Amino acid sequence: MTAPANHPIKSLEKTVEIIDVLKRRRSARLGEVAEELELNKSTVHNHLSTLREHEYVVKDGEEYRLSLQFLHIGGVLRNEIDLYEAAKPKLDRLAEDTGALVTLATHERGLGTVLYRAKGADAVEIDTHVGSQLTLHNSALGKAILGNLPRSDVETIVEERELPAATENTITDGAELYDELDEIRERGWAFDDEENWRGLRCVGAPILTDEGVVKGAISLSVPKSQLAADGDRQGYVDEIKSTANLIELRLTYA
Amino acid sequence: MTAPANHPIKSLEKTVEIIDVLKRRRSARLGEVAEELELNKSTVHNHLSTLREHEYVVKDGEEYRLSLQFLHIGGVLRNEIDLYEAAKPKLDRLAEDTGALVTLATHERGLGTVLYRAKGADAVEIDTHVGSQLTLHNSALGKAILGNLPRSDVETIVEERELPAATENTITDGAELYDELDEIRERGWAFDDEENWRGLRCVGAPILTDEGVVKGAISLSVPKSQLAADGDRQGYVDEIKSTANLIELRLTYA
DNA sequence: TCCGACGTTCTGCAATGTAAAACACGGACT
DNA sequence: AGTCCGTGTTTTACATTGCAGAACGTCGGA
Numbered sequence A, B: 001m002t003a004p005a006n007h008p009i010k011s012l013e014k015t016v017e018i019i020d021v022l023k024r025r026r027s028a029r030l031g032e033v034a035e036e037l038e039l040n041k042s043t044v045h046n047h048l049s050t051l052r053e054h055e056y057v058v059k060d061g062e063e064y065r066l067s068l069q070f071l072h073i074g075g076v077l078r079n080e081i082d083l084y085e086a087a088k089p090k091l092d093r094l095a096e097d098t099g100a101l102v103t104l105a106t107h108e109r110g111l112g113t114v115l116y117r118a119k120g121a122d123a124v125e126i127d128t129h130v131g132s133q134l135t136l137h138n139s140a141l142g143k144a145i146l147g148n149l150p151r152s153d154v155e156t157i158v159e160e161r162e163l164p165a166a167t168e169n170t171i172t173d174g175a176e177l178y179d180e181l182d183e184i185r186e187r188g189w190a191f192d193d194e195e196n197w198r199g200l201r202c203v204g205a206p207i208l209t210d211e212g213v214v215k216g217a218i219s220l221s222v223p224k225s226q227l228a229a230d231g232d233r234q235g236y237v238d239e240i241k242s243t244a245n246l247i248e249l250r251l252t253y254a
Numbered sequence C: 001t002c003c004g005a006c007g008t009t010c011t012g013c014a015a016t017g018t019a020a021a022a023c024a025c026g027g028a029c030t
Numbered sequence D: 001a002g003t004c005c006g007t008g009t010t011t012t013a014c015a016t017t018g019c020a021g022a023a024c025g026t027c028g029g030a
Helices: A010-024 A030-037 A041-053 A069-080 A082-098 A140-146 A151-161 A174-187 A234-252 B010-024 B030-037 B041-053 B069-080 B082-098 B140-146 B151-161 B174-187 B234-252
Strands: A057-060 A063-066 A101-108 A111-119 A190-193 A200-208 A214-223 B057-060 B063-066 B101-108 B111-119 B190-193 B200-208 B214-223
Touching: A010 A030, A010 A041, A010 A063, A010 B010, A010 B041, A010 B069, A030 A041, A041 A057, A041 B010, A069 A082, A069 B010, A069 B069, A069 B111, A082 A101, A082 A111, A082 A214, A082 A234, A101 A140, A111 A140, A111 B069, A140 A174, A140 A190, A140 A200, A140 A214, A151 A174, A190 A214, A200 A234, A214 A234, B010 B030, B010 B041, B010 B063, B030 B041, B041 B057, B069 B082, B082 B101, B082 B111, B082 B214, B082 B234, B101 B140, B111 B140, B140 B174, B140 B190, B140 B200, B140 B214, B151 B174, B190 B214, B200 B234, B214 B234
Parallel strands: none
Antiparallel strands: A057 A063, A101 A111, A101 A214, A190 A200, A200 A214, B057 B063, B101 B111, B101 B214, B190 B200, B200 B214
16 A cells, blocks of 8 residues: 555655654754754755755745645645535534534545544544544544445555554454444444543544445544443434435535 | 755656646646656656655556645644634634635745635635635735835845736736835735735735734635725724734734 | 557666765854 | 854765666556
Protein backbone atom coordinates (compact mmCIF):
# COMPACT_ATOMS: atom_id res chain seq x y z
CA MET A 1 0.00 0.00 0.00
CA THR A 2 2.71 2.44 1.00
CA ALA A 3 4.78 1.77 -2.06
CA PRO A 4 8.56 1.41 -1.83
CA ALA A 5 10.01 3.35 -4.76
CA ASN A 6 12.87 1.40 -6.29
CA HIS A 7 14.62 4.39 -7.71
CA PRO A 8 13.79 7.04 -5.15
CA ILE A 9 14.99 10.53 -5.86
CA LYS A 10 17.30 11.12 -2.97
CA SER A 11 17.29 14.87 -3.07
CA LEU A 12 13.50 14.81 -3.00
CA GLU A 13 13.65 12.57 0.04
CA LYS A 14 15.83 15.15 1.72
CA THR A 15 13.28 17.82 0.86
CA VAL A 16 10.53 15.71 2.38
CA GLU A 17 12.52 15.41 5.58
CA ILE A 18 13.06 19.15 5.69
CA ILE A 19 9.35 19.78 5.22
CA ASP A 20 8.71 17.33 8.00
CA VAL A 21 10.99 19.20 10.37
CA LEU A 22 9.21 22.46 9.55
CA LYS A 23 5.89 20.77 10.12
CA ARG A 24 6.85 19.54 13.56
CA ARG A 25 8.49 22.70 14.79
CA ARG A 26 6.33 25.68 13.96
CA SER A 27 9.37 27.26 12.38
CA ALA A 28 13.08 26.70 12.38
CA ARG A 29 16.32 28.36 11.49
CA LEU A 30 18.62 27.04 8.83
CA GLY A 31 21.16 25.74 11.32
CA GLU A 32 18.56 23.93 13.38
CA VAL A 33 17.27 22.06 10.38
CA ALA A 34 20.78 21.16 9.24
CA GLU A 35 21.70 19.93 12.68
CA GLU A 36 18.55 17.89 13.19
CA LEU A 37 18.94 16.13 9.87
CA GLU A 38 22.72 15.96 9.99
CA LEU A 39 23.02 17.68 6.65
CA ASN A 40 25.39 20.37 5.56
CA LYS A 41 24.09 23.88 5.92
CA SER A 42 24.57 24.61 2.24
CA THR A 43 22.49 21.60 1.30
CA VAL A 44 19.62 22.66 3.50
CA HIS A 45 19.99 26.17 2.20
CA ASN A 46 19.64 25.05 -1.40
CA HIS A 47 16.55 23.04 -0.60
CA LEU A 48 14.90 25.78 1.39
CA SER A 49 15.55 28.46 -1.16
CA THR A 50 14.16 26.26 -3.91
CA LEU A 51 11.05 25.62 -1.83
CA ARG A 52 10.83 29.30 -1.15
CA GLU A 53 11.06 30.21 -4.80
CA HIS A 54 8.05 28.01 -5.37
CA GLU A 55 6.23 29.42 -2.36
CA TYR A 56 6.05 26.28 -0.31
CA VAL A 57 8.13 27.90 2.38
CA VAL A 58 8.37 31.43 3.71
CA LYS A 59 11.08 33.14 5.63
CA ASP A 60 10.29 35.51 8.49
CA GLY A 61 13.58 37.14 9.33
CA GLU A 62 15.81 34.13 9.89
CA GLU A 63 13.01 31.70 10.58
CA TYR A 64 11.71 29.36 7.91
CA ARG A 65 8.08 28.18 7.97
CA LEU A 66 5.83 26.13 5.70
CA SER A 67 3.59 28.45 3.72
CA LEU A 68 -0.16 28.48 3.49
CA GLN A 69 0.18 27.03 0.01
CA PHE A 70 -0.35 23.72 1.76
CA LEU A 71 -3.68 24.97 3.05
CA HIS A 72 -4.47 26.11 -0.46
CA ILE A 73 -3.74 22.76 -2.05
CA GLY A 74 -5.60 21.00 0.75
CA GLY A 75 -8.61 23.22 0.14
CA VAL A 76 -8.57 22.44 -3.55
CA LEU A 77 -8.46 18.73 -2.83
CA ARG A 78 -11.25 18.87 -0.29
CA ASN A 79 -13.52 20.83 -2.54
CA GLU A 80 -13.05 18.30 -5.29
CA ILE A 81 -14.50 15.66 -2.99
CA ASP A 82 -18.23 15.62 -3.57
CA LEU A 83 -18.73 13.86 -0.27
CA TYR A 84 -17.70 17.02 1.53
CA GLU A 85 -20.19 19.22 -0.27
CA ALA A 86 -23.00 16.74 0.19
CA ALA A 87 -22.34 16.18 3.87
CA LYS A 88 -21.52 19.65 5.16
CA PRO A 89 -25.04 21.07 5.57
CA LYS A 90 -26.38 17.82 6.99
CA LEU A 91 -23.65 17.72 9.60
CA ASP A 92 -24.30 21.29 10.63
CA ARG A 93 -27.91 20.36 11.16
CA LEU A 94 -27.06 17.22 13.12
CA ALA A 95 -24.63 19.10 15.36
CA GLU A 96 -27.20 21.75 16.08
CA ASP A 97 -29.93 19.23 16.84
CA THR A 98 -27.86 17.04 19.13
CA GLY A 99 -25.43 19.63 20.52
CA ALA A 100 -22.69 17.06 20.02
CA LEU A 101 -19.47 17.00 18.03
CA VAL A 102 -20.02 15.63 14.55
CA THR A 103 -17.21 14.54 12.26
CA LEU A 104 -16.89 13.58 8.61
CA ALA A 105 -13.91 11.61 7.38
CA THR A 106 -12.84 9.73 4.32
CA HIS A 107 -10.18 7.08 3.95
CA GLU A 108 -7.00 7.00 1.92
CA ARG A 109 -3.78 5.07 2.32
CA GLY A 110 -5.33 3.13 5.18
CA LEU A 111 -5.91 6.23 7.24
CA GLY A 112 -8.96 8.35 7.89
CA THR A 113 -8.75 12.05 7.13
CA VAL A 114 -11.14 14.49 8.77
CA LEU A 115 -12.89 16.51 6.07
CA TYR A 116 -15.25 18.47 8.26
CA ARG A 117 -16.29 18.95 11.85
CA ALA A 118 -19.40 20.61 13.19
CA LYS A 119 -19.65 21.53 16.83
CA GLY A 120 -22.99 21.64 18.64
CA ALA A 121 -23.61 23.74 21.71
CA ASP A 122 -22.34 21.09 24.14
CA ALA A 123 -19.63 19.67 21.95
CA VAL A 124 -16.62 18.10 23.62
CA GLU A 125 -13.18 19.52 22.85
CA ILE A 126 -10.78 17.08 21.27
CA ASP A 127 -7.61 17.71 19.38
CA THR A 128 -8.75 16.59 15.97
CA HIS A 129 -9.33 19.20 13.32
CA VAL A 130 -9.91 19.36 9.61
CA GLY A 131 -7.08 17.46 7.98
CA SER A 132 -6.30 15.30 11.01
CA GLN A 133 -5.34 11.79 10.10
CA LEU A 134 -6.53 8.91 12.21
CA THR A 135 -5.92 5.21 12.33
CA LEU A 136 -9.11 3.38 11.47
CA HIS A 137 -9.31 0.61 14.06
CA ASN A 138 -9.95 2.76 17.11
CA SER A 139 -12.87 5.04 16.35
CA ALA A 140 -16.49 4.69 15.37
CA LEU A 141 -15.64 6.63 12.23
CA GLY A 142 -12.82 4.30 11.28
CA LYS A 143 -14.58 1.09 12.17
CA ALA A 144 -17.62 2.12 10.15
CA ILE A 145 -15.27 2.45 7.17
CA LEU A 146 -13.33 -0.75 7.79
CA GLY A 147 -16.52 -2.72 8.32
CA ASN A 148 -17.63 -1.91 4.80
CA LEU A 149 -14.34 -2.39 3.04
CA PRO A 150 -13.48 -5.73 1.38
CA ARG A 151 -11.83 -8.01 3.92
CA SER A 152 -8.62 -8.21 1.87
CA ASP A 153 -8.26 -4.43 1.99
CA VAL A 154 -8.74 -4.46 5.74
CA GLU A 155 -6.06 -7.10 6.07
CA THR A 156 -3.61 -5.01 4.08
CA ILE A 157 -4.37 -1.98 6.20
CA VAL A 158 -3.96 -3.88 9.46
CA GLU A 159 -0.65 -5.20 8.20
CA GLU A 160 0.53 -1.73 7.11
CA ARG A 161 -0.65 0.33 10.03
CA GLU A 162 -0.91 -2.34 12.71
CA LEU A 163 -3.24 -1.85 15.67
CA PRO A 164 -1.59 0.66 17.99
CA ALA A 165 -3.37 1.22 21.31
CA ALA A 166 -4.62 4.73 22.00
CA THR A 167 -6.36 3.85 25.28
CA GLU A 168 -6.81 0.65 27.28
CA ASN A 169 -10.03 0.00 25.36
CA THR A 170 -8.48 0.08 21.89
CA ILE A 171 -8.92 -3.18 20.03
CA THR A 172 -5.42 -4.47 19.39
CA ASP A 173 -6.29 -8.03 18.47
CA GLY A 174 -6.94 -8.81 14.82
CA ALA A 175 -9.49 -11.57 15.36
CA GLU A 176 -11.48 -9.45 17.78
CA LEU A 177 -11.46 -6.57 15.31
CA TYR A 178 -12.65 -8.74 12.43
CA ASP A 179 -15.53 -10.05 14.53
CA GLU A 180 -16.62 -6.56 15.42
CA LEU A 181 -16.33 -5.39 11.81
CA ASP A 182 -18.68 -8.18 10.73
CA GLU A 183 -21.19 -7.01 13.29
CA ILE A 184 -20.81 -3.39 12.19
CA ARG A 185 -21.39 -4.27 8.56
CA GLU A 186 -24.55 -6.19 9.45
CA ARG A 187 -26.20 -3.68 11.72
CA GLY A 188 -25.01 -0.63 9.76
CA TRP A 189 -23.36 1.38 12.52
CA ALA A 190 -20.29 1.36 14.72
CA PHE A 191 -19.69 2.11 18.38
CA ASP A 192 -16.57 3.39 20.09
CA ASP A 193 -16.33 3.00 23.84
CA GLU A 194 -13.34 5.17 24.85
CA GLU A 195 -11.18 3.39 22.31
CA ASN A 196 -9.45 6.52 21.10
CA TRP A 197 -10.20 9.28 23.60
CA ARG A 198 -10.66 8.57 27.28
CA GLY A 199 -14.05 9.72 28.51
CA LEU A 200 -15.61 9.77 25.06
CA ARG A 201 -18.08 7.46 23.37
CA CYS A 202 -19.06 7.74 19.73
CA VAL A 203 -21.48 6.25 17.26
CA GLY A 204 -20.54 6.17 13.59
CA ALA A 205 -22.16 5.27 10.30
CA PRO A 206 -20.64 4.64 6.89
CA ILE A 207 -21.50 6.59 3.77
CA LEU A 208 -22.02 4.06 0.99
CA THR A 209 -22.70 4.36 -2.71
CA ASP A 210 -25.61 2.42 -4.10
CA GLU A 211 -23.12 -0.28 -5.13
CA GLY A 212 -22.06 -0.56 -1.52
CA VAL A 213 -18.67 1.14 -1.86
CA VAL A 214 -17.59 3.12 1.22
CA LYS A 215 -16.98 6.79 0.52
CA GLY A 216 -16.32 7.70 4.15
CA ALA A 217 -18.14 7.86 7.45
CA ILE A 218 -19.67 10.24 9.93
CA SER A 219 -19.67 10.08 13.68
CA LEU A 220 -21.15 11.69 16.72
CA SER A 221 -19.04 12.06 19.86
CA VAL A 222 -20.31 12.68 23.37
CA PRO A 223 -18.99 12.40 26.93
CA LYS A 224 -19.47 8.89 28.25
CA SER A 225 -21.90 10.14 30.86
CA GLN A 226 -24.35 10.88 28.06
CA LEU A 227 -24.15 7.52 26.37
CA ALA A 228 -24.20 4.18 28.16
CA ALA A 229 -22.06 1.47 26.62
CA ASP A 230 -24.62 -1.22 27.24
CA GLY A 231 -27.82 0.77 27.69
CA ASP A 232 -30.06 2.61 25.28
CA ARG A 233 -28.09 3.92 22.35
CA GLN A 234 -31.00 3.97 19.95
CA GLY A 235 -31.54 7.75 19.99
CA TYR A 236 -28.05 8.61 18.77
CA VAL A 237 -27.99 5.66 16.41
CA ASP A 238 -31.19 6.83 14.74
CA GLU A 239 -29.80 10.33 14.39
CA ILE A 240 -26.53 9.26 12.82
CA LYS A 241 -28.12 6.68 10.53
CA SER A 242 -30.74 9.04 9.17
CA THR A 243 -28.14 11.74 8.54
CA ALA A 244 -25.93 9.19 6.77
CA ASN A 245 -28.87 8.17 4.62
CA LEU A 246 -29.60 11.77 3.68
CA ILE A 247 -26.00 12.22 2.60
CA GLU A 248 -26.07 9.01 0.59
CA LEU A 249 -29.19 10.16 -1.21
CA ARG A 250 -27.69 13.50 -2.01
CA LEU A 251 -24.54 11.85 -3.30
CA THR A 252 -26.51 9.59 -5.60
CA TYR A 253 -28.96 12.10 -6.99
CA ALA A 254 -26.89 15.28 -7.40
CA MET B 1 9.81 38.75 -1.94
CA THR B 2 9.51 35.67 -4.11
CA ALA B 3 13.11 34.73 -3.76
CA PRO B 4 15.17 33.52 -6.71
CA ALA B 5 17.24 30.61 -5.45
CA ASN B 6 20.71 30.79 -6.93
CA HIS B 7 21.42 27.11 -6.67
CA PRO B 8 17.99 25.66 -7.20
CA ILE B 9 17.65 21.94 -6.88
CA LYS B 10 16.53 21.02 -10.35
CA SER B 11 15.00 17.68 -9.52
CA LEU B 12 12.93 19.36 -6.83
CA GLU B 13 11.75 21.88 -9.38
CA LYS B 14 10.62 19.02 -11.55
CA THR B 15 8.74 17.57 -8.60
CA VAL B 16 7.04 20.89 -8.03
CA GLU B 17 5.91 20.98 -11.64
CA ILE B 18 4.54 17.46 -11.34
CA ILE B 19 2.60 18.38 -8.21
CA ASP B 20 1.27 21.38 -10.05
CA VAL B 21 -0.01 19.23 -12.89
CA LEU B 22 -1.75 16.95 -10.42
CA LYS B 23 -3.24 19.96 -8.70
CA ARG B 24 -4.71 21.33 -11.92
CA ARG B 25 -6.03 18.09 -13.30
CA ARG B 26 -7.88 16.22 -10.58
CA SER B 27 -5.77 13.21 -11.41
CA ALA B 28 -3.54 12.12 -14.24
CA ARG B 29 -1.83 9.10 -15.68
CA LEU B 30 1.91 8.73 -15.87
CA GLY B 31 2.01 9.31 -19.62
CA GLU B 32 -0.12 12.42 -19.44
CA VAL B 33 2.16 14.04 -16.90
CA ALA B 34 5.26 13.11 -18.88
CA GLU B 35 3.76 14.50 -22.06
CA GLU B 36 2.57 17.74 -20.52
CA LEU B 37 5.95 18.46 -18.97
CA GLU B 38 7.97 17.00 -21.83
CA LEU B 39 9.83 14.71 -19.51
CA ASN B 40 10.79 11.12 -19.97
CA LYS B 41 8.33 8.64 -18.56
CA SER B 42 10.94 7.07 -16.36
CA THR B 43 11.78 10.41 -14.83
CA VAL B 44 8.18 11.12 -13.95
CA HIS B 45 7.85 7.61 -12.68
CA ASN B 46 10.74 8.03 -10.29
CA HIS B 47 9.34 11.28 -8.97
CA LEU B 48 5.84 9.96 -8.53
CA SER B 49 6.91 6.80 -6.78
CA THR B 50 9.08 8.79 -4.42
CA LEU B 51 6.17 11.09 -3.65
CA ARG B 52 3.99 8.07 -3.19
CA GLU B 53 6.40 6.45 -0.77
CA HIS B 54 6.13 9.56 1.34
CA GLU B 55 2.35 9.67 0.99
CA TYR B 56 2.08 12.93 -0.86
CA VAL B 57 0.57 11.16 -3.82
CA VAL B 58 -1.77 8.21 -4.14
CA LYS B 59 -2.43 5.92 -7.05
CA ASP B 60 -5.94 4.76 -7.88
CA GLY B 61 -5.45 2.08 -10.51
CA GLU B 62 -3.39 3.89 -13.12
CA GLU B 63 -4.36 7.38 -11.98
CA TYR B 64 -2.12 9.44 -9.77
CA ARG B 65 -3.63 12.04 -7.40
CA LEU B 66 -2.35 14.35 -4.68
CA SER B 67 -3.10 12.86 -1.30
CA LEU B 68 -4.95 14.37 1.62
CA GLN B 69 -1.61 14.80 3.34
CA PHE B 70 -1.76 18.31 1.92
CA LEU B 71 -5.01 18.88 3.77
CA HIS B 72 -3.36 17.49 6.87
CA ILE B 73 -0.39 19.84 6.71
CA GLY B 74 -2.67 22.74 5.88
CA GLY B 75 -4.78 21.93 8.91
CA VAL B 76 -1.73 21.84 11.15
CA LEU B 77 -0.63 25.23 9.84
CA ARG B 78 -4.04 26.79 10.26
CA ASN B 79 -4.42 25.57 13.80
CA GLU B 80 -1.09 27.05 14.71
CA ILE B 81 -2.41 30.45 13.77
CA ASP B 82 -3.96 31.95 16.87
CA LEU B 83 -5.90 34.39 14.73
CA TYR B 84 -7.99 31.52 13.45
CA GLU B 85 -8.95 30.26 16.88
CA ALA B 86 -9.72 33.73 18.15
CA ALA B 87 -11.82 34.71 15.15
CA LYS B 88 -13.83 31.58 14.41
CA PRO B 89 -16.59 31.90 17.03
CA LYS B 90 -16.95 35.63 16.43
CA LEU B 91 -17.36 35.10 12.71
CA ASP B 92 -20.00 32.44 13.22
CA ARG B 93 -21.91 34.91 15.34
CA LEU B 94 -21.54 37.72 12.81
CA ALA B 95 -22.68 35.51 9.96
CA GLU B 96 -25.71 34.41 11.90
CA ASP B 97 -26.63 37.94 12.90
CA THR B 98 -26.27 39.48 9.46
CA GLY B 99 -27.11 36.48 7.27
CA ALA B 100 -24.17 37.45 5.09
CA LEU B 101 -20.98 35.72 3.99
CA VAL B 102 -18.14 36.44 6.41
CA THR B 103 -14.52 35.72 5.61
CA LEU B 104 -11.27 35.68 7.56
CA ALA B 105 -7.96 35.90 5.78
CA THR B 106 -4.35 36.46 6.60
CA HIS B 107 -1.53 37.61 4.37
CA GLU B 108 1.65 35.91 3.35
CA ARG B 109 3.91 36.34 0.35
CA GLY B 110 1.84 39.30 -0.77
CA LEU B 111 -1.31 37.21 -1.07
CA GLY B 112 -4.30 36.77 1.16
CA THR B 113 -5.22 33.26 2.24
CA VAL B 114 -8.73 32.47 3.41
CA LEU B 115 -8.54 30.86 6.86
CA TYR B 116 -12.24 30.60 7.56
CA ARG B 117 -15.62 31.36 6.08
CA ALA B 118 -18.97 31.50 7.82
CA LYS B 119 -22.17 31.55 5.83
CA GLY B 120 -25.29 33.25 7.11
CA ALA B 121 -28.77 32.33 5.99
CA ASP B 122 -28.73 34.63 2.95
CA ALA B 123 -25.08 34.24 2.11
CA VAL B 124 -24.03 34.72 -1.50
CA GLU B 125 -22.24 31.86 -3.23
CA ILE B 126 -18.77 32.65 -4.45
CA ASP B 127 -15.99 30.35 -5.43
CA THR B 128 -13.61 31.08 -2.59
CA HIS B 129 -13.09 28.47 0.06
CA VAL B 130 -10.75 27.82 2.93
CA GLY B 131 -7.24 27.97 1.53
CA SER B 132 -8.13 30.15 -1.44
CA GLN B 133 -5.46 32.66 -2.25
CA LEU B 134 -6.41 36.16 -3.33
CA THR B 135 -4.58 39.20 -4.57
CA LEU B 136 -4.87 41.97 -2.03
CA HIS B 137 -5.69 45.05 -4.11
CA ASN B 138 -9.17 44.05 -5.19
CA SER B 139 -11.15 43.12 -2.11
CA ALA B 140 -12.20 44.77 1.12
CA LEU B 141 -10.29 42.03 2.91
CA GLY B 142 -7.11 42.71 0.98
CA LYS B 143 -7.30 46.47 1.08
CA ALA B 144 -7.89 46.41 4.83
CA ILE B 145 -4.62 44.52 5.10
CA LEU B 146 -2.67 46.66 2.64
CA GLY B 147 -3.90 49.84 4.25
CA ASN B 148 -2.27 48.86 7.51
CA LEU B 149 0.98 47.52 6.15
CA PRO B 150 4.08 49.76 5.92
CA ARG B 151 4.07 51.61 2.62
CA SER B 152 7.35 49.99 1.56
CA ASP B 153 5.84 46.53 1.97
CA VAL B 154 2.87 47.55 -0.12
CA GLU B 155 5.17 48.81 -2.83
CA THR B 156 7.05 45.53 -2.93
CA ILE B 157 3.80 43.61 -3.14
CA VAL B 158 2.45 45.79 -5.93
CA GLU B 159 5.68 45.30 -7.81
CA GLU B 160 5.63 41.54 -7.27
CA ARG B 161 2.00 40.81 -7.90
CA GLU B 162 1.03 43.83 -9.98
CA LEU B 163 -2.58 44.99 -10.09
CA PRO B 164 -4.47 42.57 -12.32
CA ALA B 165 -8.08 43.51 -13.07
CA ALA B 166 -10.75 41.09 -11.89
CA THR B 167 -13.70 43.27 -12.93
CA GLU B 168 -14.02 46.70 -14.54
CA ASN B 169 -14.06 48.25 -11.04
CA THR B 170 -10.74 46.81 -9.93
CA ILE B 171 -8.21 49.46 -9.03
CA THR B 172 -5.34 49.00 -11.45
CA ASP B 173 -3.61 52.31 -10.91
CA GLY B 174 -0.95 52.52 -8.21
CA ALA B 175 -1.54 56.14 -7.23
CA GLU B 176 -5.25 55.60 -6.93
CA LEU B 177 -4.67 52.55 -4.78
CA TYR B 178 -2.28 54.37 -2.46
CA ASP B 179 -4.78 57.18 -1.96
CA GLU B 180 -7.48 54.76 -1.05
CA LEU B 181 -5.20 52.85 1.30
CA ASP B 182 -4.47 56.08 3.19
CA GLU B 183 -8.17 56.62 3.60
CA ILE B 184 -8.71 53.05 4.75
CA ARG B 185 -6.00 53.32 7.36
CA GLU B 186 -7.48 56.52 8.73
CA ARG B 187 -11.11 55.50 8.96
CA GLY B 188 -10.35 51.89 9.95
CA TRP B 189 -12.36 49.99 7.37
CA ALA B 190 -12.33 49.16 3.65
CA PHE B 191 -14.98 49.01 1.00
CA ASP B 192 -15.13 46.91 -2.14
CA ASP B 193 -17.55 47.95 -4.84
CA GLU B 194 -17.65 44.99 -7.25
CA GLU B 195 -13.88 45.10 -7.55
CA ASN B 196 -13.44 41.37 -7.41
CA TRP B 197 -16.84 39.78 -7.94
CA ARG B 198 -19.46 41.37 -10.13
CA GLY B 199 -22.65 42.07 -8.23
CA LEU B 200 -20.99 41.94 -4.83
CA ARG B 201 -20.07 44.66 -2.38
CA CYS B 202 -18.06 44.08 0.77
CA VAL B 203 -16.88 45.89 3.85
CA GLY B 204 -13.69 44.80 5.53
CA ALA B 205 -11.76 45.58 8.68
CA PRO B 206 -8.18 44.78 9.65
CA ILE B 207 -7.20 42.79 12.70
CA LEU B 208 -4.37 44.64 14.39
CA THR B 209 -2.15 43.90 17.37
CA ASP B 210 -1.86 46.58 20.01
CA GLU B 211 1.36 47.68 18.32
CA GLY B 212 -0.59 48.23 15.13
CA VAL B 213 0.75 45.23 13.21
CA VAL B 214 -1.77 43.65 10.81
CA LYS B 215 -2.51 40.02 11.56
CA GLY B 216 -5.19 39.68 8.89
CA ALA B 217 -8.63 41.00 8.08
CA ILE B 218 -12.29 40.07 8.08
CA SER B 219 -14.95 41.01 5.61
CA LEU B 220 -18.67 40.85 5.05
CA SER B 221 -19.99 40.26 1.52
CA VAL B 222 -23.50 41.03 0.29
CA PRO B 223 -25.29 41.44 -3.04
CA LYS B 224 -24.99 45.03 -4.23
CA SER B 225 -28.72 45.51 -3.90
CA GLN B 226 -28.29 45.29 -0.13
CA LEU B 227 -25.51 47.82 0.15
CA ALA B 228 -25.41 51.17 -1.66
CA ALA B 229 -21.97 52.31 -2.77
CA ASP B 230 -22.65 55.92 -1.82
CA GLY B 231 -25.53 55.61 0.64
CA ASP B 232 -25.70 54.41 4.20
CA ARG B 233 -23.09 51.83 4.91
CA GLN B 234 -22.90 52.48 8.63
CA GLY B 235 -24.85 49.42 9.73
CA TYR B 236 -22.50 46.91 8.14
CA VAL B 237 -19.47 48.99 9.06
CA ASP B 238 -20.46 48.96 12.72
CA GLU B 239 -20.97 45.22 12.61
CA ILE B 240 -17.63 44.45 11.05
CA LYS B 241 -15.70 46.91 13.19
CA SER B 242 -17.10 45.66 16.45
CA THR B 243 -16.41 42.05 15.49
CA ALA B 244 -12.86 43.00 14.52
CA ASN B 245 -12.41 44.69 17.87
CA LEU B 246 -13.65 41.64 19.74
CA ILE B 247 -11.15 39.50 17.88
CA GLU B 248 -8.33 41.93 18.61
CA LEU B 249 -9.18 41.86 22.30
CA ARG B 250 -9.22 38.11 22.38
CA LEU B 251 -5.89 37.97 20.58
CA THR B 252 -4.29 40.32 23.07
CA TYR B 253 -5.65 38.86 26.28
CA ALA B 254 -5.58 35.09 25.65
C1' DT C 1 -1.94 -15.37 -31.20
C1' DC C 2 -0.25 -11.24 -32.50
C1' DC C 3 -0.02 -6.43 -31.91
C1' DG C 4 -0.06 -1.93 -29.75
C1' DA C 5 -0.17 0.97 -25.81
C1' DC C 6 1.01 1.50 -21.61
C1' DG C 7 3.72 1.37 -17.04
C1' DT C 8 7.92 -0.32 -15.12
C1' DT C 9 12.84 -1.59 -14.72
C1' DC C 10 17.56 -1.34 -16.23
C1' DT C 11 21.99 0.88 -17.39
C1' DG C 12 25.80 4.10 -18.52
C1' DC C 13 26.98 8.74 -19.04
C1' DA C 14 26.63 13.39 -18.00
C1' DA C 15 24.51 16.50 -15.19
C1' DT C 16 24.04 18.18 -10.65
C1' DG C 17 23.64 17.75 -5.73
C1' DT C 18 26.68 18.08 -1.96
C1' DA C 19 30.44 18.89 1.67
C1' DA C 20 33.83 21.86 3.00
C1' DA C 21 35.79 26.10 2.99
C1' DA C 22 35.68 30.83 2.17
C1' DC C 23 32.90 34.84 2.63
C1' DA C 24 29.58 38.28 4.41
C1' DC C 25 27.00 40.09 7.86
C1' DG C 26 25.35 41.63 12.36
C1' DG C 27 25.23 41.81 17.17
C1' DA C 28 27.74 41.61 21.74
C1' DC C 29 31.24 42.74 24.44
C1' DT C 30 35.67 45.30 25.39
C1' DA D 1 35.34 51.82 17.33
C1' DG D 2 37.15 47.47 16.87
C1' DT D 3 37.21 42.51 17.52
C1' DC D 4 34.85 38.19 17.91
C1' DC D 5 31.53 35.10 17.67
C1' DG D 6 27.67 32.95 15.54
C1' DT D 7 24.90 33.33 11.96
C1' DG D 8 23.45 32.61 6.85
C1' DT D 9 25.21 32.68 2.22
C1' DT D 10 28.21 31.79 -1.80
C1' DT D 11 31.81 29.28 -4.07
C1' DT D 12 34.19 25.31 -5.86
C1' DA D 13 35.57 20.74 -7.10
C1' DC D 14 34.38 16.04 -6.84
C1' DA D 15 31.57 12.07 -6.70
C1' DT D 16 27.01 10.98 -6.45
C1' DT D 17 22.85 10.31 -8.74
C1' DG D 18 19.26 11.86 -11.72
C1' DC D 19 17.94 10.93 -16.29
C1' DA D 20 17.20 9.45 -21.35
C1' DG D 21 16.72 5.67 -23.95
C1' DA D 22 16.11 1.09 -24.52
C1' DA D 23 14.55 -3.25 -22.93
C1' DC D 24 11.07 -5.64 -20.48
C1' DG D 25 6.49 -6.88 -18.66
C1' DT D 26 1.60 -6.66 -18.84
C1' DC D 27 -2.83 -6.04 -20.24
C1' DG D 28 -6.67 -5.82 -23.93
C1' DG D 29 -8.34 -5.70 -28.24
C1' DA D 30 -8.22 -7.42 -32.99
